[in-house]
Amino acid sequence: MRILHDQPAELYSTFRLKTRLATVIEVRNLTDLQQLDTSSVPLVLGEGSNTIFLEDQSRPIVRFTGASITESWMDAARCLLHVEAGLNWHQLVTVTVVKQLWGIENLALIPGSVGAAPVQNIGAYGVELADICAYVDYFHWQTKTIQRFNPDECNFGYRDSVFKHQLAGKGIIVAVGIILSKASKPVLSYYGLDKLPETSSIRDIYQQVIVTRSSKLPDYRELANCGSFFKNPVISNAEFLQLNEKYPGVPGFKLTNGQVKIPAAWLIDQQGFKGYSNNDIGCYPKQPLVLVNYGNGQTEDLLSLVALIQNKVNQAYQIVLEPEVRLLDSNGQQYV
Numbered sequence: 547m548r549i550l551h552d553q554p555a556e557l558y559s560t561f562r563l564k565t566r567l568a569t570v571i572e573v574r575n576l577t578d579l580q581q582l583d584t585s586s587v588p589l590v591l592g593e594g595s596n597t598i599f600l601e602d603q604s605r606p607i608v609r610f611t612g613a614s615i616t617e618s619w620m621d622a623a624r625c626l627l628h629v630e631a632g633l634n635w636h637q638l639v640t641v642t643v644v645k646q647l648w649g650i651e652n653l654a655l656i657p658g659s660v661g662a663a664p665v666q667n668i669g670a671y672g673v674e675l676a677d678i679c680a681y682v683d684y685f686h687w688q689t690k691t692i693q694r695f696n697p698d699e700c701n702f703g704y705r706d707s708v709f710k711h712q713l714a715g716k717g718i719i720v721a722v723g724i725i726l727s728k729a730s731k732p733v734l735s736y737y738g739l740d741k742l743p744e745t746s747s748i749r750d751i752y753q754q755v756i757v758t759r760s761s762k763l764p765d766y767r768e769l770a771n772c773g774s775f776f777k778n779p780v781i782s783n784a785e786f787l788q789l790n791e792k793y794p795g796v797p798g799f800k801l802t803n804g805q806v807k808i809p810a811a812w813l814i815d816q817q818g819f820k821g822y823s824n825n826d827i828g829c830y831p832k833q834p835l836v837l838v839n840y841g842n843g844q845t846e847d848l849l850s851l852v853a854l855i856q857n858k859v860n861q862a863y864q865i866v867l868e869p870e871v872r873l874l875d876s877n878g879q880q881y882v
C-alpha cells in the first residue's frame with residue numbers, strides 16, 4: 547500500500563484543474579484492502595478520465611493498482627479473461643487484439659481503467675461493456691470481503707449500473723471477468739465503421755476505431771478534457787414528435803423501450819457553442835460536447851460555461867442536459 551499526501555489534482559484527473567487532493571492511497575491486492583482504514587468512507591478513483599475535482603479534496607482517495615490478466619478457456623471458441631481493476635482499458639483491448647480474441651475491439655482508445663468500465667458501462671461504436679461482461683468482483687468496505695456480481699445483478703443501462711446507485715460509496719471493484727470469442731464477430735453497423743467489409747480482421751477494426759476517434763476527439767494528454775461532458779438526453783416518443791415539428795431534422799435514435807435518444811452534441815452545436823470559450827475553458831471546436839481546459843482553466847469558468855450550455859439548451863428545447871462527468875466538491879459529493 548502507498549499513501550501520498552497533498553497531491554496536485556492535475557495528476558489524477560484528465561481535465562487538470564489546479565486543485566489539490568489531501569490523501570491518495572494506492573492499494574494493490576486483497577491484503578492491502580483488508581488493512582485499509584475505511585472509518586471515513588474513501589472516494590474511489592481510477593485514472594480520472596471521467597472525474598473533475600472542482601475544489602481541493604479532503605476525503606481520502608483510494609485507487610486499486612493491481613493489473614494482472616488471467617486467461618482461461620471456457621470451450622474451444624470462448625475465452626474468459628479475469629482482469630484486475632487497475633489495468634488501463636486500452637491496454638487490455640490491445641492485448642485482446644494481439645491474441646485475436648473478439649469482443650472489445652470497438653472499445654479501443656476509451657481512456658481509463660478496467661475497474662471504472664462497469665461503473666458507467668462504457669460503450670462506443672455499437673458495443674458496450676455489458677455485451678461481454680461475465681462478472682464484476684466487488685470489495686465491500688463494511689464486510690471487507692469480495693462479492694461476485696453477475697451481469698444481471700450489475701443492472702447495466704446506458705452509461706449506468708448498480709455501481710453508480712445502490713453500491714455507490716460502498717466499496718471498490720477489484721476485477722472484471724470478460725468473455726471473448728475466437729470466432730470472428732465484427733460489429734460494423736455504426737457510422738465510422740460501416741464502410742469496412744464484413745471480412746475485416748480484428749486489427750482492421752481496432753485501427754479504424756483509433757483513426758476515427760483520433761480525428762474527432764482531442765487527445766487528453768495534449769488538451770485536457772474528460773470526453774463527452776453531458777449524457778445524450780432520452781425523451782418520450784411523443785416529446786420527440788413535438789420537437790421534430792418545431793425543429794424538423796432533429797436527430798433521434800429510437801431505443802428498444804420506445805423512448806428516443808437525442809445527441810447532446812447536436813443540441814449544443816445548434817446553440818452555437820462549437821469553439822466557444824469562457825476564459826481557458828471551452829467547447830472543443832470539432833466536437834462541442836467535449837469541454838476542454840486550455841491550460842489555466844478555473845472552476846468558476848467551467849461551472850459558468852456548464853450553466854450557460856444547460857440554460858440555452860433548456861430554453862430552446864425544454865431538455866435538461868445532465869453531466870456524464872463526475873464533478874466533485876471538497877467532500878467528494880457530486881456537484882450538479
Ligand SMILES: Cc1cc2nc3c(=O)[nH]c(=O)nc-3n(C[C@H](O)[C@H](O)[C@H](O)COP(=O)(O)OP(=O)(O)OC[C@H]3O[C@@H](n4cnc5c(N)ncnc54)[C@H](O)[C@@H]3O)c2cc1C
Nearest residue numbers: 592593594595596597657658659661662668669719772773
Ligand atoms: C477523450 C475521452 C473519450 C472518452 N470516450 C468515451 C467513450 O467513447 N465511451 C465511454 O463510455 N466513455 C468515454 N470516456 C469516459 C471515460 O473514458 C470512462 O468513463 C472511463 O471508464 C473512466 O475511467 P477512469 O478509470 O478514468 O475513471 P475515473 O474517472 O477515475 O472514475 C469514474 C467513476 O468510476 C468509479 N471507479 C473508478 N475505478 C473504480 C473501481 N475500481 N471500483 C469502483 N468504482 C470505480 C469512480 O468512483 C467514478 O465514479 C471518454 C473520456 C475521455 C477523456
